[in-house]
Amino acid sequence: MTVTHDKLSMAQALNQALRDAMAEDPAVVMFGEDVGPLGGVFRITDGLTAEFGENRCFDTPLAESGIVGMAVGMAMNGMRPVVEMQFDAFAYPAFEQIVSHVAKMHNRTRGRVRLPMVIRVPYAGGIGGVEHHCDSSEAYYAHTPGLQVVAPATPADAYALLRAAIEAPDPVVFLEPKKLYWSKEEIEFPVRAPGIGTAVIRRAGTDATLIAYGPSVPVALEAAEVAAQEGRELQVVDLRSIVPFDDETVCAAVRATGRAVVVTESAGFAGVAAEIAARVTERCFSSLAAPVRRVTGFDIPYPPPKLEHFQLPGVDRVLDAVDDLQWEQ
Amino acid sequence: MTPDSRRLLPSDAPVTMIDPQGEARGDVPDDATLLHSLGLLTTARRLNDQAYALVRQGRLAVYPSSHGQEACQVAAAQVLDAGDWLFPTYRDTIAASVKGVDPVEALSLLKGDWHCGYDPYEHHVAPHTTPLATQLPHAVGVAHAARLRGEPTVVMAMCGDGGTSEGDFHEALNFAAVFQAPVVFFIQNNEYAISVPLARQTHAPSLAHKGIGYGIPGERVDGNDMAALLTVLGDAVARARAGEGPQLVEAHTYRMQAHTNADDATRYRDDAEVRPWVERDPITRLRAYLTGRGVLTPAVETEFTAEAERAATHLRDGLNQDITPDPDDLFAYVFATPTPQLREQAALVADELSREVAPS
CATH class of the missing domain: 1.10.287 (Helix Hairpins)
Incomplete structure (x- = not known):
C-alpha cells in the first residue's frame, strides 16, 4: 500500500474522510443544510456534490428533525447516511428523533434494525460565535444510552474517527470542535489510529494526569508544556470518544500519577467532567493523592463573544487546579 | 387558482362508493377483492375485541383499539405489495397484521415482553411508534433510499388526526415533496386525540387540504367504506409507484371506543355522538353490499367467522403464554x-x- 503524507487542517481531514468513505461505499450519503454546492458553512463537504453527484451529497429543507428522521429511514433501508447539523445548538429540533429513535431503534428491535448513521455536529466555542453557535452539547448525547459520542482533537484523529464512525454499525454523534477546524497537522495515509472507544496518551508525564477531549485537548497540552517549564510533568489523556468510555486507559493513567484534573469546555454541573471524576474516584481511590479536580465552563449560557474568554478553560485555570492537588503532603 | 394547483385539492366531500345502506355508486372494486376484504375485516374486528378483552384479563397493559376503523386498517395493508413498507402507529396493530405480522408479536409491546416483538424486515413493517408523527420522516427516508436505488417500493405512512399537529408531520410531508419520495401519507381522522376533538388540532377545511401547502395532492375518503378506501388508497399507491411523488389521503372515521382501556370517554363525549357511527359501521356496510351482489353466502360467512375465531384463539393462546424475559x-x-x-x-x-x- 502506498504511504503518502499530507499536511491538512481538521476541516480538510474531515472532508477527505467523507470523500474516501463515499468513494469506497456507494451506500454512504451525505446531507443537511448548505452541504451541497456550497460545501457546508465550514466547507467540510466541499466538492462532494460535484464529485459524487446530488444523489450522494445533497441539501435538504431547513429542518433538523426531518434531516435526522430521514436518515433513520435511509439507514433502515440499506444506506449509511451522514448528516450535518449546521451548529451545535441548531441540532436541538432533532433531539426527539435522536433520543427516541436513533438511540433506541437497535435495542427496540433486538438488534434486527441497525442504524449505521453519523450525526456530525460542529460544536463548542472559542471562535467568537454569537449565541446558539457555541454550545457544548456532549452531555445530552452521552447521557442517552444507544449513542456513541466521539470528539476528535487532531486532524489525523478527525479523519480516522470519522471513517470509523461511518463504518460503525451503531449511530455515532460526531462532535467537531469548531475552533480546531483550522488546526493543521502532517497526516500519514493510510491513517493508523485506534478505533472508537479507545483513549490515547498524548503526552507522557509522571506527576499528574490531565484528562480532556476535543477542544480541551490542545489546552491540556499547552498547560503540560508550561508545567514542564516549571518542573512538573503532566500526562495528557485524549479520550477521543466519550461513549464508549475507555475506563482502562484513563484509570491506568491516573493510577500511574495519583493525581487527575478533568478539563472540558462544557458547563460543569452534571456534565461529562463530573462523570469522569466520579468514575476515576470510584475506580482509583486508593491510588489518588488528592481529589479529582474539574476545570470546566461555568454553569451559564454561553457568553457573548467579548466575554467568552472567561468561559473557556485556559492554561492558567488548568495549572491552578493542578497546583491544588495536595502536593505538600 | 391554476388548474395545476387545483388538482392538489381534495374532493368537496369524502369519496364514498358504498353508502351505509349498502348501495353502490361509481367504479367499485370487483366482488372477489371486496369479499377478501370482508374476510379480513371480520378477523380484524374479532382481533380488536379479543385484544380488548385480554386487557381486562390482565394479559395486556392497555390496547388502543381500532374498533370501527377496521376498513382503514385493512385497506392500508391490502393495497400494498409484499415489498412495500408500512409505518404503523400504536393504533395500527391490525394493519400490521394484515401486512403479515403475527398479532401476538405485534402486541409484545403492550404485553410488556419487549418493545418491538417482530422483525421489521420480515414483512416490511416498521416498529409501532408511540411518539406521534415521528415515524413519518423515517418513512420518507425508507422511500428515498429505495428511489435512489431504483426500486419500485412504496411506503404507507400512517398517522392520526392528532399527529398532524406535530412538527414531524410537517417536516415529513415537506421532505417527501421536495425529494418526490414515493410515500402515501394516510391519516385516519377518528375525530379524537385521546380527549381532544379535531377542532383543537386544525382550523383547515380538512386534513387533506394540508397537502397543497407542500405541493402534495390530497384526497379524502369515507373511512368506513372499504370500496372507497381500496380505490383512493390504491390510486395513491399507484401514483407514488409511477413516480408522481408523495400522496396524502385523509380517511374520515371514528374511534368507537375510548383511547385505550385506561381512558374514560364519557368525560369528554356523549354516547349520542357515538350512536350514528354504529350505523356507519364498515363491516355491516360491506356485508350488505356483498349480500346484495349475491356473493356473500352463509357458507362464506361461516368460513369468515371460523377464520376470525382461529385468529382470536391464536391471539389468546399467544398472549396467555407467560414468557419470562x-x-x-x-x-x-x-x-x-x-x-x-x-x-x-x-x-x-x-x-x-x-x-x-x-x-x-
Whole structure:
C-alpha cells in the first residue's frame, strides 16, 4: 500500500474522510443544510456534490428533525447516511428523533434494525460565535444510552474517527470542535489510529494526569508544556470518544500519577467532567493523592463573544487546579 | 387558482362508493377483492375485541383499539405489495397484521415482553411508534433510499388526526415533496386525540387540504367504506409507484371506543355522538353490499367467522403464554457490541440473580 503524507487542517481531514468513505461505499450519503454546492458553512463537504453527484451529497429543507428522521429511514433501508447539523445548538429540533429513535431503534428491535448513521455536529466555542453557535452539547448525547459520542482533537484523529464512525454499525454523534477546524497537522495515509472507544496518551508525564477531549485537548497540552517549564510533568489523556468510555486507559493513567484534573469546555454541573471524576474516584481511590479536580465552563449560557474568554478553560485555570492537588503532603 | 394547483385539492366531500345502506355508486372494486376484504375485516374486528378483552384479563397493559376503523386498517395493508413498507402507529396493530405480522408479536409491546416483538424486515413493517408523527420522516427516508436505488417500493405512512399537529408531520410531508419520495401519507381522522376533538388540532377545511401547502395532492375518503378506501388508497399507491411523488389521503372515521382501556370517554363525549357511527359501521356496510351482489353466502360467512375465531384463539393462546424475559437482553441490544460498561452492568444483574434465594 502506498504511504503518502499530507499536511491538512481538521476541516480538510474531515472532508477527505467523507470523500474516501463515499468513494469506497456507494451506500454512504451525505446531507443537511448548505452541504451541497456550497460545501457546508465550514466547507467540510466541499466538492462532494460535484464529485459524487446530488444523489450522494445533497441539501435538504431547513429542518433538523426531518434531516435526522430521514436518515433513520435511509439507514433502515440499506444506506449509511451522514448528516450535518449546521451548529451545535441548531441540532436541538432533532433531539426527539435522536433520543427516541436513533438511540433506541437497535435495542427496540433486538438488534434486527441497525442504524449505521453519523450525526456530525460542529460544536463548542472559542471562535467568537454569537449565541446558539457555541454550545457544548456532549452531555445530552452521552447521557442517552444507544449513542456513541466521539470528539476528535487532531486532524489525523478527525479523519480516522470519522471513517470509523461511518463504518460503525451503531449511530455515532460526531462532535467537531469548531475552533480546531483550522488546526493543521502532517497526516500519514493510510491513517493508523485506534478505533472508537479507545483513549490515547498524548503526552507522557509522571506527576499528574490531565484528562480532556476535543477542544480541551490542545489546552491540556499547552498547560503540560508550561508545567514542564516549571518542573512538573503532566500526562495528557485524549479520550477521543466519550461513549464508549475507555475506563482502562484513563484509570491506568491516573493510577500511574495519583493525581487527575478533568478539563472540558462544557458547563460543569452534571456534565461529562463530573462523570469522569466520579468514575476515576470510584475506580482509583486508593491510588489518588488528592481529589479529582474539574476545570470546566461555568454553569451559564454561553457568553457573548467579548466575554467568552472567561468561559473557556485556559492554561492558567488548568495549572491552578493542578497546583491544588495536595502536593505538600 | 391554476388548474395545476387545483388538482392538489381534495374532493368537496369524502369519496364514498358504498353508502351505509349498502348501495353502490361509481367504479367499485370487483366482488372477489371486496369479499377478501370482508374476510379480513371480520378477523380484524374479532382481533380488536379479543385484544380488548385480554386487557381486562390482565394479559395486556392497555390496547388502543381500532374498533370501527377496521376498513382503514385493512385497506392500508391490502393495497400494498409484499415489498412495500408500512409505518404503523400504536393504533395500527391490525394493519400490521394484515401486512403479515403475527398479532401476538405485534402486541409484545403492550404485553410488556419487549418493545418491538417482530422483525421489521420480515414483512416490511416498521416498529409501532408511540411518539406521534415521528415515524413519518423515517418513512420518507425508507422511500428515498429505495428511489435512489431504483426500486419500485412504496411506503404507507400512517398517522392520526392528532399527529398532524406535530412538527414531524410537517417536516415529513415537506421532505417527501421536495425529494418526490414515493410515500402515501394516510391519516385516519377518528375525530379524537385521546380527549381532544379535531377542532383543537386544525382550523383547515380538512386534513387533506394540508397537502397543497407542500405541493402534495390530497384526497379524502369515507373511512368506513372499504370500496372507497381500496380505490383512493390504491390510486395513491399507484401514483407514488409511477413516480408522481408523495400522496396524502385523509380517511374520515371514528374511534368507537375510548383511547385505550385506561381512558374514560364519557368525560369528554356523549354516547349520542357515538350512536350514528354504529350505523356507519364498515363491516355491516360491506356485508350488505356483498349480500346484495349475491356473493356473500352463509357458507362464506361461516368460513369468515371460523377464520376470525382461529385468529382470536391464536391471539389468546399467544398472549396467555407467560414468557419470562431474559434480563441479559437489557444489555445485549443497546449497541451492536455491548460496551465494557454494559458488560459490567449485565454481570451485576447476573450476580444479583445468582444470590437470590431459591424459593423453598
